[in-house]
Amino acid sequence: MDPHGDHLLSWPALPERQRTEDQWAAIAGQIRHAANKLGEPLPLCLPGEPRQCGRSAQQHALAWAAELKARxxxxxxxxxxxxxxxxxxxxxxxxxxxxxxxAPAA
Structure with missing residues (x-):
């Protein structure tokens, strides 16, 4: 999957929105699965996604979310x-x- 947004964002960790790498990886997989249901199947970055391509699972989750929004x-x-x-x-x-x-939950 390319691009990952590297050209625009430095991807700092936000303390108030901290998730583990494993949590982000699970979210990325769920989003990719949803996007696959709306069109042509999406390829994985590499067999060891997300870590093998050198980008974080958070970057993958956000990039797949952009793909889902576009689809x-x-x-x-x-x-x-x-x-x-x-x-x-x-x-x-x-x-x-x-x-x-x-909206905050009531």
């Missing part, structure tokens, strides 16, 4: 019954769902 958006554009429906799903509906995820 989801493509699915909306391709299969919406109209341009208006696609615009609504990719715009206001998406923002509503994202806001709900960001």
């Amino acid at each position: 989801s958006h493509h699915l909306i554009e391709t299969y919406a019954p109209s341009a208006e429906a696609a615009s609504y799903a990719a715009g206001p509906l998406y923002k509503e769902r994202l806001a709900a995820l960001r």
